[in-house]
Amino acid sequence: MTSHNVLSIENVSLRYGDKTILQDINFALPQGKSLGISGESGSGKSTLLKIVMGLLTPDSGTIEIDGTARKPGQKLSAFSQRVQMVFQDPFGALHPRHTIRKILAEPLVINDIKHDDADIISTLQEVGLNHSFLHRYPHQLSGGQRQRVSIARALILKPKLVVLDEPTSALDVSVQAEILNLLKDIKQSHHISYLLVSHNPAVIEFLCDEEMHLNKGHFSRVN
Numbered sequence: 001m002t003s004h005n006v007l008s009i010e011n012v013s014l015r016y017g018d019k020t021i022l023q024d025i026n027f028a029l030p031q032g033k034s035l036g037i038s039g040e041s042g043s044g045k046s047t048l049l050k051i052v053m054g055l056l057t058p059d060s061g062t063i064e065i066d067g068t069a070r071k072p073g074q075k076l077s078a079f080s081q082r083v084q085m086v087f088q089d090p091f092g093a094l095h096p097r098h099t100i101r102k103i104l105a106e107p108l109v110i111n112d113i114k115h116d117d118a119d120i121i122s123t124l125q126e127v128g129l130n131h132s133f134l135h136r137y138p139h140q141l142s143g144g145q146r147q148r149v150s151i152a153r154a155l156i157l158k159p160k161l162v163v164l165d166e167p168t169s170a171l172d173v174s175v176q177a178e179i180l181n182l183l184k185d186i187k188q189s190h191h192i193s194y195l196l197v198s199h200n201p202a203v204i205e206f207l208c209d210e211e212m213h214l215n216k217g218h219f220s221r222v223n
């Protein structure tokens with residue numbers, strides 16, 4: 001049986017003006033496997049993540065998520081149950097005037113999914129937070145707790161692929177390991193795939209099955 005790819009990128013290229021950012025990028029990610037992307041600052045890592053998320057359209061090439069091609073201009077919500085993203089800065093990523101309950105309910109509301117507080121509480125528990133967080137606001141949480149909420153928001157739609165952009169680099173060193181352990185536990189228990197960008201080789205090694213290095217628009221495999 002051939003293994004099922006949760007993400008497949010073929011011949012993706014993108015230029016800004018006369019500057020080539022990505023040149024014929026190819027890779028496939030089998031379900032449950034995780035890929036780490038390293039590369040110098042400005043090498044195009046965030047650009048590639050934006051393309052996967054549908055926030056940018058490449059000049060050429062195709063992106064398939066869980067077997068379905070992303071088409072230019074397609075609504076983001078068309079894929080939100082398959083792919084979700086966790087950002088570097090957990091504070092900036094959470095609406096400051098919304099309670100944690102509202103932040104976690106929002107993806108369900110947008111996708112017209114019936115839910116109640118029990119669904120939100122069980123997702124909070126998956127990231128190590130209890131029901132007392134439902135009525136709190138982001139500014140009442142520590143950096144690590146906020147990143148747990150960001151991870152819960154990504155998980156609540158039960159995606160197959162989670163895109164992580166430097167998920168621990170904005171956190172205190174003391175909480176980085178906690179969040180990495182949480183991400184590893186979730187990956188194993190949910191059979192989720194991660195597409196991770198990190199400057200830190202130890203983070204990639206800890207969470208990913210393989211690493212690709214992006215340089216001058218090209219990918220090369222790192223062992």
Ligand SMILES: Nc1ncnc2c1ncn2[C@@H]1O[C@H](COP(=O)(O)OP(=O)(O)OP(=O)(O)O)[C@@H](O)[C@H]1O
Nearest residue numbers: 016017021039040041042043044045046047048199
């Ligand atoms: N909207 C844009 N218009 C023109 N150039 C852009 C635009 N966005 C990004 N770039 C350029 O594209 C290149 C790749 O940027 P990108 O943010 O993807 O790099 P990165 O590898 O994620 O960097 P970092 O590690 O610093 O986050 C950079 O040279 C950047 O200046």
